[in-house]
Amino acid sequence: MDKYSKVELVLIYSGIAIFLTFILLPFFEMFMTSLRPLDHLFRAPYQFWSDDFSFEAYHKMWETVPLLGRYIWNSIYISSMVTLLTMILIIPAAYAFARLDFPLKNATLSMFLGVNMFTGAVLLIPLYRVLRTLGLLNTYWAMIIPGVAFLIPTGIWLLKPYFEKIPRELEEAAFVDGAGRLYMLGRIILPLSIPGLIVVGVAVFIGAYAQQFLFAITFNQTREYQPLPAGLYEFIGYQTVTWNEMMAAALVGVLPVMFVFLFLQKYLVAGLTAGAVKD
Amino acid sequence: MIEKKSKLDFYPYFLLAPSLIFILVIVAWPLIETFRLSLTDARLGGESYVGFENYQELLEKKKFHRVITRTFFWMFLSVGLKILLGLAGATLLNAKVPGRALFRVLVMPPWVIPIAIGCIGWLWLYNSHFGLLSGIAQRIGLIDGPFGFLAYKKPAFYSAIVTDVWVGTPMVTIFFLAAMQGVSRDLYEAAWVDGAGRWHRFRRITIPQIMPVIVTMSLLSMIWTFNSFEIIWILTEGGPRGATTTLIVDTYKTAIGNWKFGEGAARAVIIVALLGIFSFFYYSLIKKLNKFEERK
Numbered sequence: 001m002d003k004y005s006k007v008e009l010v011l012i013y014s015g016i017a018i019f020l021t022f023i024l025l026p027f028f029e030m031f032m033t034s035l036r037p038l039d040h041l042f043r044a045p046y047q048f049w050s051d052d053f054s055f056e057a058y059h060k061m062w063e064t065v066p067l068l069g070r071y072i073w074n075s076i077y078i079s080s081m082v083t084l085l086t087m088i089l090i091i092p093a094a095y096a097f098a099r100l101d102f103p104l105k106n107a108t109l110s111m112f113l114g115v116n117m118f119t120g121a122v123l124l125i126p127l128y129r130v131l132r133t134l135g136l137l138n139t140y141w142a143m144i145i146p147g148v149a150f151l152i153p154t155g156i157w158l159l160k161p162y163f164e165k166i167p168r169e170l171e172e173a174a175f176v177d178g179a180g181r182l183y184m185l186g187r188i189i190l191p192l193s194i195p196g197l198i199v200v201g202v203a204v205f206i207g208a209y210a211q212q213f214l215f216a217i218t219f220n221q222t223r224e225y226q227p228l229p230a231g232l233y234e235f236i237g238y239q240t241v242t243w244n245e246m247m248a249a250a251l252v253g254v255l256p257v258m259f260v261f262l263f264l265q266k267y268l269v270a271g272l273t274a275g276a277v278k279d
Numbered sequence: 280m281i282e283k284k285s286k287l288d289f290y291p292y293f294l295l296a297p298s299l300i301f302i303l304v305i306v307a308w309p310l311i312e313t314f315r316l317s318l319t320d321a322r323l324g325g326e327s328y329v330g331f332e333n334y335q336e337l338l339e340k341k342k343f344h345r346v347i348t349r350t351f352f353w354m355f356l357s358v359g360l361k362i363l364l365g366l367a368g369a370t371l372l373n374a375k376v377p378g379r380a381l382f383r384v385l386v387m388p389p390w391v392i393p394i395a396i397g398c399i400g401w402l403w404l405y406n407s408h409f410g411l412l413s414g415i416a417q418r419i420g421l422i423d424g425p426f427g428f429l430a431y432k433k434p435a436f437y438s439a440i441v442t443d444v445w446v447g448t449p450m451v452t453i454f455f456l457a458a459m460q461g462v463s464r465d466l467y468e469a470a471w472v473d474g475a476g477r478w479h480r481f482r483r484i485t486i487p488q489i490m491p492v493i494v495t496m497s498l499l500s501m502i503w504t505f506n507s508f509e510i511i512w513i514l515t516e517g518g519p520r521g522a523t524t525t526l527i528v529d530t531y532k533t534a535i536g537n538w539k540f541g542e543g544a545a546r547a548v549i550i551v552a553l554l555g556i557f558s559f560f561y562y563s564l565i566k567k568l569n570k571f572e573e574r575k
Contacts, residue, residue, distance in 0.1 A: 004376070008477075015371045019364075020385055023449065026400035027388060029411050033403060046414020089301055092294035102291035108299070110562075115306050116499075117554045119506040121527050122547045125316060125534045126309035149305035152298050181290060206391055213395035213509050218535055229395035243403055250399055254392045261391045265384055273457035 027251075034058070034248035041243055058252070061245035064235065067223060071231030072253050075209060078140060078227055079257075082147040082208035083201055089148070090155040091197075095185055097156065098163035099171075112153045120146055120214050131219055142219035143227065147211060151204050158203055161274055162196025163189060199271040202264050209257045228253040310551065316544035323538045333545035342521070343529075350505065350525040353440065357507075358500045360444045362493065365451030370481065372452070373459045383456070390449035398513040401442045405429050405514070432522035435515050439523050443510050447503065451496050458492035459485060491568050498561040502554060526550055 004012065033041060035053040062068055096102070097109055120127070127146060128137075136142050166189060174184050190197070216230040223231075232253070235246035261268065317333055319326040337343045372383050389397055404410050407427035416422045428438045466484050475483070486493075508527045511517060517524035517532060524532070527550065534543025 012374045012376055016382055019368050023386055029404055030400045041409055089298040093298040096291045096294040100291040117502055117558050121508045121531055122550050123309040125540050125544055126312035210393045229393045250396045254396055273454055
């Protein structure tokens with residue numbers, strides 16, 4: 001049944017090739033652009049091949065935008081803080097949803113998931129005023145706090161199944177031994193769900209890395225705190241856009257998140273799709 | 280949980296409180312505040328109550344009607360393409376051919392990287408004089424000179440759609456693939472023994488079996504595509520001459536670009552209302568599907 005004829009194989013591989021070309025074309029062109037000298041980029045008609053590819057842009061980008069290193073660091077810092085805060089908030093909540101019964105449980109869970117219906121863009125106006133009142137505009141917190149809020153629902157949804165998988169007998173045994181309920185969560189549940197915590201943590205980190213742009217351009221005017229997706233726009237200068245350096249910076253900037261992703265992609269995909277797919 | 284208690288137990292609420300308070304302050308309260316603001320003429324300077332004036336103005340505006348129509352067109356076209364491409368991609372990646380593990384990983388980068396960074400790549404691809412797409416089109420003779428994909432109304436709209444599809448397709452593909460892998464092999468083997476061809480097996484087994492996931496992903500995609508802001512903002516900022524201004528972009532331009540908080544808030548409330556209707560359909564459809572599953 002799984003044997004393919006030669007014609008079928010050719011069709012499958014060409015289909016995959018077309019599909020992957022669409023998906024990877026921007027990355028390929030970004031990489032090729034980063035290797036070309038700037039004056040080769042501005043040649044018409046378009047040249048498919050340049051004769052002097054080099055990694056010069058990867059050196060020069062740090063001079064063109066002196067704060068580039070800072071932007072990449074900001075991105076990592078903001079995402080890490082968002083991840084840390086989100087995990088602290090969702091662990092007890094996911095545990096309550098996974099293990100405890102209480103009035104309004106389903107209503108509360110729906111309310112959390114309902115947050116996914118909105119994006120930050122809808123709530124920007126009052127959010128701007130809330131952050132202004134709290135004096136948090138133009139600080140890291142202006143990007144961290146909204147980031148956390150929009151990742152809490154997904155985080156709970158992803159973490160809940162991991163807690164559900166832990167055998168209840170363990171808790172019951174500890175309960176008989178007189179363990180307190182918080183002790184049980186900290187000493188029995190958490191150590192047993194470390195793989196789940198890592199997967200969810202990484203998913204939250206990737207989400208936090210991806211969502212920085214909108215909050216950064218709206219709530220933060222301080223250049224020193226800007227994350228990479230917003231900082232990249234500094235390559236668009238008054239005179240020319242140094243596209244080659246911008247592409248080089250963009251590619252270097254996604255390395256941290258691609259790295260984390262590649263290591264854990266198998267577990268991440270399994271964890272993310274588990275809720276949607278019954279086996 | 281272990282022993283049934285008759286009196287109310289505060290422990291679950293104690294565990295929920297931190298995230299609940301966070302959501303209430305950062306999402307729920309701003310939502311209420313958005314509604315209140317939509318009834319005012321709030322600007323940077325101050326605000327006063329104007330009733331439903333903002334809404335009335337919007338409903339009378341021809342330009343706003345076009346924004347609404349455009350938003351729905353944007354959503355249905357983009358989601359339709361994502362679902363079709365996702366199905367095609369998942370089917371191809373589900374084929375048991377050498378290299379499939381690598382292909383599956385290669386699909387994912389647009390999903391993982393920040394949208395804003397992917398869009399910079401597309402911005403350069405669409406460049407009129409020096410971009411790859413314009414270059415290829417000139418080389419194969421489709422056009423004789425430079426072509427600004429983002430400079431004219433229709434091309435800009437469809438270019439933004441292509442980028443939106445590019446961002447959204449990987450996730451849809453991976454979910455469809457996971458669903459396809461969950462379909463029992465027995466079904467396929469039985470059909471194969473009966474002499475059913477690949478297309479027939481796809482139509483009669485794969486599609487019905489993964490239908491719940493198709494429905495879920497379509498509705499989630501619709502919500503996200505409706506709210507898709509960064510892609511349009513980076514590529515065109517809603518232009519040229521409003522050709523890519525969807526509801527969310529219009530809201531941002533009004534509220535943050537022109538500091539008309541009240542008028543922007545009215546638009547935001549309309550988005551919330553429209554999405555509310557969507558989520559209602561979403562939940563009732565899922566409920567129906569679940570009942571259908573139980574009966575089987």
